[in-house]
Amino acid sequence: MIFLTRRATFSASHYYWNDAWTPEKNEQVFGRCSNRNGHGHNYTLEVTVAGVPDPVTGFVVDLKWLRDAIEREVLSAWDHRHLNIEVPEFAQTVPTTENIAIAAWKRLEHAVAAAGGAKLSRVRIYETPEIFAEYRGEI
């Protein structure tokens, strides 16, 4: 089994807010991230797929295909967007780094499975170079 990772970057804005809480509690729990005017990051997304290299091509998946799948499934919906306002999966879910990793996984899982040959293994998202979250599916 070989694990292959493709990296992509996108920029988006967000804020942390739980509608079930008072503004005071949101500020207490989420700190500066609760500013309703939003703030933004340059995110780095790492998508890892696992499989056996094809005996003819030597590829687990064609990296160009994976690049295009990430662009189509994730970046086209998230890049230069406000995650809370413009991205449906964060209408009711706080766009924390953890939840962004899970949402990216859900967007990519079927595309990778449909292509055949490899399985989505890991999605890692860096909010800054020092902060990241990872999701490996339901394990």
Place this chain on the structure above:
Amino acid sequence: MSAKALFGRRYMLSASHRLHSDALSAEANRAMYGKCNNPHGHGHNYVVEVLVGGAVDPETGMVVDMAALDAVVGAGVIDRFDHNNLNLDPLFANRVPTTENLCRVVFDLLRDALPTGRLECVRVEETENNFFECYG
């Protein structure tokens, strides 16, 4: 059931050390550790990466609150080692402060101290070209 995810955070600390084993002769120490055996020590900018696993809290969307994690790592690890000589720390009284051992020591310091979640991995990068991981 909440999804299980991992949250990672990278910290930096600068410290000096000298690789020297009391179990070896001076000559054997020089042969084993080379430049790292310099009696006056030397230093690194270490990167300590802490990986926490657990359920994503449905209310906060978090595996662990970053400010709380920062407080724990800051007080337990960064304040302890940053701008200090690792050899002089009691935890290295009887072990060579290699980055393998630093990685293990940091893991043990944090294992039961996390605000939430489970400590999955501690990774210590000594330079850009070498790093060490401890999974418990």
